[in-house]
Amino acid sequence: MEAMIERCAGLDVHQETIVTCILYGPLDKRPKKEIQTFSTSTHGLLSLNDWLSS
Structure with missing residues (x-):
């Protein structure tokens, strides 16, 4: 499979925290x-x- 996107982010949202990759x-x-x-x-x-944003 060929990559199409140079950047991506995933968010795992909890009540007190957000884990971001x-x-x-x-x-x-x-x-x-x-x-x-x-x-x-x-x-x-x-x-x-x-x-x-950075």
Whole structure:
């Protein structure tokens, strides 16, 4: 199967936390993976937004 997207994110939403995994990189190589956990407070959600935007 041929890769079509250079970046993607998955969110596992819980009551107090959100676990986020992003995969990124060139389409012809294995993607890099980063996993972070954020709180569901306003500060945590803003941090999640900043992390995904960067």
